[in-house]
Amino acid sequence: MYLESIGKYALMLKQVFKKPQKTKIFWENYFKEVEDLGIKSIGLVSFISFFIGGVVTIQTARNLSNPLIDKMYIGFATIKSIILEFAPTFNSIILAGIVGSYIASTIGTMRISEQIDALDIMGVNSLNYLVLPKVIAAVTFYPFLILISMFLGVFGGWVVGNMTGMILSNDYLTGIRYMFDGFDVAYALIKTFVFAFFIATIPSYFGYYVKGGSLEVGRAATQAVIWTSVNIIVFNYILTQLLLS
Amino acid sequence: MIEVNNIRKSFGDKKVLKGISATFETGKTNMIIGQSGAGKTVFLKSMLGLIEPDEGYISFDGRIWGELNLEEKRKIRKEVGVVFQGNALFDSMTIEENIKFPMRMFTKMSPAEKKDRVNEVLEQVNLEGVNDKFPAEISGGQQKRVALARAIVLYPKYLFCDEPNSGLDPKTAIIIDNLIHDLTVRYNTTTVINTHDMNSIMEIGEKIILLKNGYKQWEGNKSEIFFTDNPDLNDFVFSSSLFKKVKKLVQKEGHFE
Numbered sequence: 001m002y003l004e005s006i007g008k009y010a011l012m013l014k015q016v017f018k019k020p021q022k023t024k025i026f027w028e029n030y031f032k033e034v035e036d037l038g039i040k041s042i043g044l045v046s047f048i049s050f051f052i053g054g055v056v057t058i059q060t061a062r063n064l065s066n067p068l069i070d071k072m073y074i075g076f077a078t079i080k081s082i083i084l085e086f087a088p089t090f091n092s093i094i095l096a097g098i099v100g101s102y103i104a105s106t107i108g109t110m111r112i113s114e115q116i117d118a119l120d121i122m123g124v125n126s127l128n129y130l131v132l133p134k135v136i137a138a139v140t141f142y143p144f145l146i147l148i149s150m151f152l153g154v155f156g157g158w159v160v161g162n163m164t165g166m167i168l169s170n171d172y173l174t175g176i177r178y179m180f181d182g183f184d185v186a187y188a189l190i191k192t193f194v195f196a197f198f199i200a201t202i203p204s205y206f207g208y209y210v211k212g213g214s215l216e217v218g219r220a221a222t223q224a225v226i227w228t229s230v231n232i233i234v235f236n237y238i239l240t241q242l243l244l245s
Numbered sequence: 246m247i248e249v250n251n252i253r254k255s256f257g258d259k260k261v262l263k264g265i266s267a268t269f270e271t272g273k274t275n276m277i278i279g280q281s282g283a284g285k286t287v288f289l290k291s292m293l294g295l296i297e298p299d300e301g302y303i304s305f306d307g308r309i310w311g312e313l314n315l316e317e318k319r320k321i322r323k324e325v326g327v328v329f330q331g332n333a334l335f336d337s338m339t340i341e342e343n344i345k346f347p348m349r350m351f352t353k354m355s356p357a358e359k360k361d362r363v364n365e366v367l368e369q370v371n372l373e374g375v376n377d378k379f380p381a382e383i384s385g386g387q388q389k390r391v392a393l394a395r396a397i398v399l400y401p402k403y404l405f406c407d408e409p410n411s412g413l414d415p416k417t418a419i420i421i422d423n424l425i426h427d428l429t430v431r432y433n434t435t436t437v438i439n440t441h442d443m444n445s446i447m448e449i450g451e452k453i454i455l456l457k458n459g460y461k462q463w464e465g466n467k468s469e470i471f472f473t474d475n476p477d478l479n480d481f482v483f484s485s486s487l488f489k490k491v492k493k494l495v496q497k498e499g500h501f502e
Contacts, residue, residue, distance in 0.1 A: 022350055114333040121293055122347055123322035
């Protein structure tokens with residue numbers, strides 16, 4: 001059954017990645033999707049990132065209480081945790097929930113209300129028309145979203161460190177610059193690119209092939225979130241193994 | 246003209262279409278009637294290419310659907326207008342955008358030409374001043390008119406309507422029926438209507454096909470309905486006491502018009 005679904009998903013992608021029938025309409029849909037899937041998520045991602053940064057700083061500071069360890073390592077550990085894991089993976093799982101359910105339910109509703117049939121009968125490649133702008137919007141915009149998340153996470157750590165007195169500003173700033181490796185950011189962006197692809201395509205698959213009524217659309221949205229999250233977690237491991245080991 | 250030749254379709258063990266042949270004429274309102282579960286929707290979807298029949302073929306003015314390549318099929322699809330049972334209007338678009346959509350996808354018309362055509366078809370379906378509204382903001386009858394306007398905007402050669410009167414009050418239903426008939430004559434389309442609404446059949450049924458249990462049971466027009474002794478047709482059409490009385494009256498007069 002799983003193999004059948006993977007095959008169907010692959011065939012769906014084959015239809016999605018075709019040249020758009022009308023380039024102008026594709027770009028209009030692309031910018032609409034950037035707004036729906038990306039810009040509307042900035043607020044939540046920023047809010048979460050800021051506080052996660054603060055929490056990571058507090059937890060690291062508590063675990064590095066040995067007076068022989070330089071305080072700047074709190075900043076060092078915070079930036080490493082945020083860039084390598086929290087910003088790309090944590091945020092992608094959050095986005096899988098918000099955006100994934102939105103994609104699956106909108107496409108699923110279009111399916112059960114025959115809007116997709118209407119597109120097909122008109123001679124429009126419905127998968128290409130509906131899904132391609134979402135995929136391109138996600139893979140091009142989410143890296144920026146994750147960069148914002150990284151910045152705000154590190155900033156949140158600095159604010160909380162200062163507020164609680166757990167680390168001095170200078171120590172924190174020295175720590176976040178200590179042994180900074182640009183590849184960490186590249187690694188995070190590569191992961192984000194892959195996760196963004198899943199966030200756009202897996203919910204589209206569940207929405208597009210839904211059968212039945214509103215209850216089934218709800219179930220499809222739930223399934224979409226579950227399977228997108230599972231794929232993010234599994235591929236997080238695979239990519240980490242490939243890129244960092 | 247659409248020609249359907251001996252099409253059969255099964256879903257698992259269940260045989261839904263058991264060898265149906267029919268011809269749907271150009272410039273006429275052709276109706277497919279039958280009880281729920283008779284195979285009407287599968288038959289219509291087979292004609293629309295949404296369901297692949299197991300056997301038989303469907304031909305659009307000599308072009309056999311199953312023998313066409315993807316590009317030729319797309320070309321025919323552009324000649325098809327469809328009014329879905331639930332209207333299938335794109336709810337993220339305004340009424341004007343809904344009607345413009347096929348023109349934007351498949352023509353190189355200028356914005357002004359598209360706007361003019363939108364207003365023209367809205368006028369033809371007697372609906373004006375709703376251009377900037379969304380489908381959810383207008384009534385069911387108005388949505389049906391918009392669906393019709395979108396279906397005819399590219400001057401279709403073939404017009405398919407699935408239960409066009411479902412959910413409409415009797416007066417609005419008759420207005421929609423007459424509109425479909427007028428548009429069929431105006432655009433000389435091959436119109437196929439899937440219905441079980443007796444008023445529609447009596448109003449615009451120029452050619453009627455009765456389906457039952459996956460078979461074609463009867464074929465004729467709205468006048469012939471009153472003078473046939475086909476038991477399946479009589480059982481379906483004249484099941485209500487009102488229509489039984491109408492039948493007696495028409496038979497007494499000797500004609501229906």
